[in-house]
Amino acid sequence: MKLNELTMTQLKAKFDDGQATASAAVADVLSAIEAGQKYNAYITVCEADTLFARAERIDKARISGAPLGALAGVPIAIKDNMCMKGVRTTAGSRMLENFIAPYDATVVERLEAAGAIIVGKTNLDEFAMGSSNETSFFGPVKNPRDSETIPGGSSGGSAAAVAANLCSAALGSDTGGSVRQPASHTGTVGLKPTYGRVSRFGLIAFASSLDQIGPMTKSVEDAALLLEAIAGHDPRDATSVDRAVPAFQSFVAMGVEGMRLGIPREYFEAEAGVDPDVLANVRGAIQKLEEAGATIVDISLPHTEYAVATYYLIATAEASSNLARYDGVRYGYRADEAKTLLEMYERTRAEGFGDEIKRRIMLGTFVLSTGYYDAYYRKAQQVRTLISQDFDRAFSKVDAIVTPTAPSAAFRFGQKSADPLQMYLEDIYTISCNLAGLPGISVPCGTNKAGLPTGLQMLAPRFEEATLFRVAGQCERSLA
Ligand code: GLN
Helix, strand or coil: CCHHHCCHHHHHHHHHCCCCCHHHHHHHHHHHHHHCHHHCCEEEECCHHHHHHHHHHHHHHHHHCCCCCCCCCCEEEEECCECCCCCECCCCCHHHCCCECCCCCHHHHHHHHCCCEEEEEECCCHHHCCCCCCCCCCCCCCECCECCECCCCCCHHHHHHHHCCCCCEEEEEECCCCCHHHHHHHCCEEEECCCCCECCCCECCCCCCCCEEEEEECCHHHHHHHHHHHECCCCCCCCCCCCCCCCHHHHCCCCCCCCEEEEEHHHHCHHHCCCHHHHHHHHHHHHHHHHCCCEEEEECCCCHHHHHHHHHHHHHHHHHHHHHHCCCCCCCCCCCCCCCHHHHHHHHHHHHCCHHHHHHHHHHHHHHCCCCHHHHHHHHHHHHHHHHHHHHHHCCCCCEEEEECCCCCCCECCCCCCCHHHHHHHHCCCHHHHHHCCCEEEEEEEECCCCCEEEEEEECCCCCHHHHHHHHHHHHHHHC
């Protein structure tokens, strides 16, 4: 087996036994990336010389017995909306096509402090807006499970890189499902941490009250390991929460004996538009969890039907404000041939942004405008509170909630891109978690009739990622 095919945990064990070196791990990953170019998973691969130099330093340190970080020598990919000093950081947009980040995101600093080798920056929907990776300026990503289908989005490049073994693990960002939904479509594990658990410093902002960086991995244990490395308080992000980071890995094997798991009836109703194969797989998994000792509880999340609408008001409002900074003056793309300052702004934004970004900026500007603010934006904030309260009530009765991750398996290119509403409904199960600031994880849960992976989502109370690792770990074992 090539080193790039191992989970991080397996690779670390090989390093510890002296059966593998970081240099060999980097070599295997780079040749896999070369062979896997057809997936278009990476926008930028870091210089081989730099990667090997770092790997050799780690190998030497290991031989000399120097203390090493938890991820020493592990090749990791990061979504290209996280700043990495001296490396191009595009957010999948023409606007930032040639932008070289002048500083590191906190997650990059933490990965490097743990000894990880960041091999490159992965493709994504432009500014992380999308569910299929079809909106990237750098072209769509192909799903390694079936290259006729989308890998999900917006962290489709990270998901494809993990699924095709073009890295040991990756980071994505999740505003409404962008870590969990592509994980579901590629048969990988994706975790969205509690809002405030992981620093957003250096993450290119989409919707700041919803954005959260999370691990995308080949196993639940790897997700725990990676979350331990990136989580924790950061004074540079005012929304980062100062709370101890538990030893998440220790929860993965604990089992679900005695746990109460809620099944929200609204998520299983016909109107939710869920594919029968997905439903059958999810029901099968719930039964396995029950056999493993969990009690299954019927619950209600009555405001579920408003989640998608609420999200698309709040996320677009925040995006319209965040994206105002791309004006052609400070950094990024600037249109030439403009005769006045206003024309320069207009042309820069007309040429630098793709259609989906413009649609969202227009929608967001509209809902924030005088006269509509109360009718749309304020109303959406109120409904957001109701959605959050639904979860608080549910969590007074259950430890975690189990649902499908996405309404169907991966779909074909072009199938939903002509109809934004269809695309937005991809997030129907993942979005409430962001609105309420909860942690959520998706694990592989069987396949549909065409053999494409489907996913199971678990949600837990804020800062209870440990609970997610228990349930997700059990699913992984029971469904294997
Ligand atoms: N698909 C959702 C959107 O387009 C979520 C994206 C995300 O989580 N970044 O907004």
